[in-house]
Amino acid sequence: MKTCFTFLSLLLLAVFTKQATSQPYKIQQPAPGVEIISQGVIDKFTPYTFCSEPPRIKAMSQLAPAKLPFNINDIRVKVTQRGALVDIPLDDDEHLYGFGLQIGTFNQRGLRKKPIVNDNPLNDVGYTHGPTTFYVSNKGYGILINTTRYTTFYCGTTAMNISGKPDEKTTYGGNSVLELYSHKSAVSHYVEADVPGAKGIEVFVFSGPDILTALQRYNLFSGGGTMPAxxxxxxxxxxxxxxxxxxxxxxxxxxxxxxxxxxxxxxxxxxxxxxxxxxxxxxxxxxxxxxxxxxxxxxxxxxxxxxxxxxxxxxxxxxxxxxxxxxxxxxxxxxxxxxxxxxxxxxxxxxxxxxxxxxxxxxxxxxxxxxxxxxxxxxxxxxxxxxxxxxxxxxxxxxxxxxxxxxxxxxxxxxxxxxxxxxxxxxxxxxxxxxxxxxxxxxxxxxxxxxxxxxxxxxxxxxxxxxxxxxxxxxxxxxxxxxxxxxxxxxxxxxxxxxxxxxxxxxxxxxxxxxxxxxxxxxxxxxxxxxxxxLVPYLYNAFADYHFKGIPPFRALVMDYPTDKNTFNIADEYMIGKGILAAPLTEKQNERKVYLPNGNWYDYNTGKKFTGGQTYTIATSFTELPVFVKEGTILPLAKPVENVSPNTKFEITCCVYGDKARGTLFEDDGETFDLEQGNYNSLTLTYDGKKGNLTRSGSFKNHRYQIKNWEVIK
Known part of the structure; x- marks a missing residue:
């Protein structure tokens, strides 16, 4: 049975008065790379209270060793008459993402976000169909404020009144209209989370060392990604x-x-x-x-x-x-x-x-x-x-x-x-x-x-x-x-x-x-x-990686390329699984610019090879898909079927991109939860420059995938 980390024992940590609490908080580690800070009287119901699935501890232990870019003790927690306030360290060159299914904003650094559920998301305030009090940093960590209360995040926007001489870089003069309305301010070294009404708070810290690993820990701690029918x-x-x-x-x-x-x-x-x-x-x-x-x-x-x-x-x-x-x-x-x-x-x-x-x-x-x-x-x-x-x-x-x-x-x-x-x-x-x-x-x-x-x-x-x-x-x-x-x-x-x-x-x-x-x-x-x-077999494999490894099947480029500054603000391109980069066009575009990260990429429609680390102008017709395939990928494409039945067998053409390539497929009944008992197969596809090879391992008896052809794109 799943253990819910509400930490009721922490209620004895401090006696709360009308003054701000200053007692040291307690830190626990419920899973590899996950630490929970707790102070005060925690609400009876928090988002984590409702988790249906236990953390995937084994999968979490197989991730890269946990690493934070700051000392966890530098996180400040304070409970006052107003509620709870959490300050999380923030570097000058740090970029932030998340707060749920945000609409209209991508890089949240420098914004005030209030992730509240709303049927008509508007502007950039944070209202959304899918609000979360969770964000991640390109420095390689994630923070979740474990509360169902309306919470406001100041993403490096606040400047405190502290003693000492003001920094010259934060003081601006001049009388021109441009100078007066430039609204320059100091770069805050904290993200502040304001939780009105809370008598206590839990802060979940998901360590990297990189942004994708931090997200994997979050998803795996939630119970893993879904595996839809x-x-x-x-x-x-x-x-x-x-x-x-x-x-x-x-x-x-x-x-x-x-x-x-x-x-x-x-x-x-x-x-x-x-x-x-x-x-x-x-x-x-x-x-x-x-x-x-x-x-x-x-x-x-x-x-x-x-x-x-x-x-x-x-x-x-x-x-x-x-x-x-x-x-x-x-x-x-x-x-x-x-x-x-x-x-x-x-x-x-x-x-x-x-x-x-x-x-x-x-x-x-x-x-x-x-x-x-x-x-x-x-x-x-x-x-x-x-x-x-x-x-x-x-x-x-x-x-x-x-x-x-x-x-x-x-x-x-x-x-x-x-x-x-x-x-x-x-x-x-x-x-x-x-x-x-x-x-x-x-x-x-x-x-x-x-x-x-x-x-x-x-x-x-x-x-x-x-x-x-x-x-x-x-x-x-x-x-x-x-x-x-x-x-x-x-x-x-x-x-x-x-x-x-x-x-x-x-x-x-x-x-x-x-x-x-x-x-x-x-x-x-x-x-x-x-x-x-x-694309269904390829997508299904991406969902298997989501389920067992916590890797989002659809994700921003910055997750896969966290050190590439060119990806920090790209909000209209994304990875699908490991090998496909999608760059959709709207009706207003006959062509668009596409940034391809480091490595070599192939236009899916033409097979043309592009060198990564550069921006290109592309044009696709209405019946073509604006996607690029990463070199080294084996893209398993199925003969189209009108619907997927329990007995559907996919006839696969393995499209090989590059001299040597590798791919995987996940094979099970597609309908039950028997995969949780290990009733599935893992298929490894390899191409060594001369021929393709399939290795199938696992306990699932039926074979859904039949490899019919190998097609090499160089």
């Missing part, structure tokens, strides 16, 4: 909200008849008798025989995913059982279940298991779990911050972890049944890496969507830059390219009768007025989606 790495398509059962079948037939890859069909709100708030009861007018639909979809190779939110309607069978186990405020006249309460979470889970999961529903989408927009006075639909919950969480704290606790509740259903899933969710929090959920957003700025793929790797989260409507064919194709190069390829047509590639204009789409070139655009989309299906 193999079919989840295919294509997901969400149908129109008011589709009826026959219309869903018609859409499924469209995909199969036109050989367009699709693994998951998502049903939107009207599948329920009431959706705002939710009944969690099939709507008989729209879905008269849901079991027949589930079974028929399964025969065609589709998995069904159900939209919901977690606010329980008075007409729901869940209302009475949850009435006393919910918050004291309603949302859309519905209960807000206290998912921190084991009884409430268990009731919600049992109903979902018995009503949906046992009948064959493969996953769920949780909407509106990310609080109403704090940047708008009229956005008041969600529960207030002063809400009270039976567990003892306040509304503020519940907002921060509501999406995470939902993930945990649903994940536990599937884990108990030894069946993997892949969920959609609109909020998450710290220590989320074990959960098979990809975040999405109602925002729709393409450039921001690309940046959120990059930032997701700093958070232990996954991100879906979903495709909805488009302003042009270029917009559709560029967005689709980005979706193909992300954790989940998702088309969300909840307000479109036809797929967006048949008609980009909403009104015409819903009146079945298709574009004259609809079939050509459809063919172009098919080509992109076939590439996604070719």
């Amino acid at each position: 193999l079919w989840g790495l295919g294509v997901k398509y969400r149908v129109k909200a008011d589709f009826k059962q026959d219309e869903v079948k018609k859409m499924a037939n469209y995909f199969r008849q036109n050989q367009i890859p699709c693994d998951v069909i998502g049903l939107e709100p009207k599948w329920q008798t009431t959706a705002y708030s939710c009944s969690y009861v099939w709507n008989p007018e729209y879905f008269p025989s849901p079991q027949h639909l589930i079974d028929s979809m399964k025969l065609q190779g589709f998995h069904l995913n159900l939209w919901e939110h977690a606010f329980v309607n008075p007409k729901s069978p869940l209302y009475k059982p949850l009435k006393e186990r919910s918050g004291n405020y309603l949302v859309w006249n519905g209960l807000v279940p206290d998912f921190a309460d084991t009884s409430a979470a268990g009731t919600f889970a049992r109903y979902h298991e018995n009503t949906f999961v046992k009948e064959g529903i493969s996953g769920f989408k949780l909407d509106e779990c990310d609080n109403s927009n704090l940047g708008s006075g009229h956005a008041v639909w969600s529960f207030p911050e002063h809400s009270e919950f039976p567990s003892g969480l306040s509304g503020e704290q519940m907002h921060q972890v509501f999406g995470l606790l939902y993930q945990k509740t649903i994940y536990d259903i599937y884990k108990k049944r030894n069946t993997r899933t892949y969920l959609d969710v609109r909020a998450s929090s710290s220590f989320a890496s074990p959960y098979p959920a990809s975040l999405y957003s109602d925002t729709y700025d393409h450039q921001e969507y690309i940046g959120m793929i990059v930032n997701s790797g700093f958070a232990g989260m996954l991100w879906s830059p979903e495709v909805r409507e488009s302003t042009s064919i270029a917009d559709l194709m560029r967005r689709s390219q980005t979706a193909v190069l992300s954790a989940q390829t998702l088309f969300n047509s909840w307000y479109l009768t036809n797929p967006p590639w048949l008609q980009i204009k909403i009104d015409e789409n819903n009146h079945n007025q298709l574009m004259e070139n609809a079939k050509q655009v459809e063919a172009d989309i098919r080509k992109l989606l076939n590439f996604r299906m070719s």
Whole structure:
């Protein structure tokens, strides 16, 4: 059973008065390379309280020896009437990343960040669908303030009033407008974390020696990265909200008849008798025989995913059982279940298991779990911050972890049944890496969507830059390219009768007025989606590295190249696994600049070789993928399939980049948790300059991968 490091024994460390505490704090080491500083009265519920999985201690012990660029005793912790204040040392040339799934910012040095869950992330203040109180440094360490309270981080922005002569470099004069408004200030040598209301605090320190190792420790301490169902790495398509059962079948037939890859069909709100708030009861007018639909979809190779939110309607069978186990405020006249309460979470889970999961529903989408927009006075639909919950969480704290606790509740259903899933969710929090959920957003700025793929790797989260409507064919194709190069390829047509590639204009789409070139655009989309299906084995191996080693499958260049100053501010390129660099374009770009780090790289589309350490201008067509492959990589590309079934065998072409190369594949049933008992194979691919070789080791009896060809690109 997992040990929760809440350190209740530390309550005896100090007697707190109205004065600031100054007693020395206690440091414990719960895992290799992880140290926890604790002072004061720790909240009953912290982000780490809710971890479902134990730390992967063995994997953590195999990482490089832990190293910090400062003495851990230089971290300052103070508890006052206001709350807790933590100061973490900061070098002048240090760069900071993280605070969750940030939108609009990348390098957080010099900013004031307040990572709060919010349904409409705005500006650069820190509001986001996936806030965390965790950040990492290019100097090779990570810091997590273990609290569910709203916390403000001053990332090297504060200048204290201290005795002594002011440094001449921090004193500015002059009377010109330019000088007066330059706003220059001293470079702070600390990150300050301000936690109002806290009577004590825990600080988790994840040591490097480099930024990627620090992130590995964080993910492994969380329980390792998720391993979604193999079919989840295919294509997901969400149908129109008011589709009826026959219309869903018609859409499924469209995909199969036109050989367009699709693994998951998502049903939107009207599948329920009431959706705002939710009944969690099939709507008989729209879905008269849901079991027949589930079974028929399964025969065609589709998995069904159900939209919901977690606010329980008075007409729901869940209302009475949850009435006393919910918050004291309603949302859309519905209960807000206290998912921190084991009884409430268990009731919600049992109903979902018995009503949906046992009948064959493969996953769920949780909407509106990310609080109403704090940047708008009229956005008041969600529960207030002063809400009270039976567990003892306040509304503020519940907002921060509501999406995470939902993930945990649903994940536990599937884990108990030894069946993997892949969920959609609109909020998450710290220590989320074990959960098979990809975040999405109602925002729709393409450039921001690309940046959120990059930032997701700093958070232990996954991100879906979903495709909805488009302003042009270029917009559709560029967005689709980005979706193909992300954790989940998702088309969300909840307000479109036809797929967006048949008609980009909403009104015409819903009146079945298709574009004259609809079939050509459809063919172009098919080509992109076939590439996604070719990439599934490679992506699955990247997720295996996430699961067992804590390496984010999608990550910023600075993680792999932490000493290359050119990577410190690149927010629109990212690594996919070990060997692919992606550089998506938006609809505004016919070409773009791409920085390639040290080493040699190959344009995937042309095979042209580029010398690293330089910036190039590239152009890709709508049916090409803006990716580069690192020299020494064996890229295992599969013959595209329309969907991934339990019996799918992938026919692999090994694309060899360079004279000598190496690659790996992870092989298991793709559906159960038997991999935790070692029931899997590791495939090592090597090319020595003359021929390719495959070595397979492990206890999994079936062979999913068949190596058909070796193709050398020099």
